[in-house]
Amino acid sequence: MKISFKMNGKNVSLDLDPSMRFIDVVRDVLHLNATKEGCGEGSCGACVVLMDGKSVNSCLLPVANAIGHEFVTLEGLKDTKEFDILQRAFAATGGQQCGFCTPGMIIASYSLLKECPHPTDEEIRAKMSGNLCRCTGYQAIVEAVKIASKEGEGLW
Ligand code: FES
Ligand code: FES
Structure with a gap:
């Protein structure tokens, strides 16, 4: 087909x-x-x-x-400013460790920030609850999304 x-x-x-x-x-x-x-x-x-x-x-x-x-x-995101901001934020907080979940986390974070540019911790945890990570304990990911939210002010 x-x-x-x-x-x-x-x-x-x-x-x-x-x-x-x-x-x-x-x-x-x-x-x-x-x-x-x-x-x-x-x-x-x-x-x-x-x-x-x-x-x-x-x-x-x-x-x-x-x-x-x-x-x-x-x-498709890798040459965007948003990707650069997200990647640096994940690296800064330790939100990327083994890296297996990271592509999905970055895509989900991008989608979340486009929909909700200034999310609270609770909103980040709720909207990314379908993305599992065995390494980070999640707080580093929440912090990364908050940093990306600030760094990308006006882009999201
Ligand atoms: S591989 Fe698709 S949700 Fe786990
Ligand atoms: S960084 Fe290893 S599964 Fe998330």
């Missing part, structure tokens, strides 16, 4: 099995390997991508549901 969508600003049109998971298209077909697979069942947030500006778990999305939508992965 012909499947067309936009990925990181470019039109993509591919012949695919419509039941394929979007994460497999992202990683194995488009070779955008910043997106990680953790649980594979919608519980960890490692596979989060932006779909029309909102974070979604790509492991739960059949590629048929991607038709006509616009997606961004970490590769």
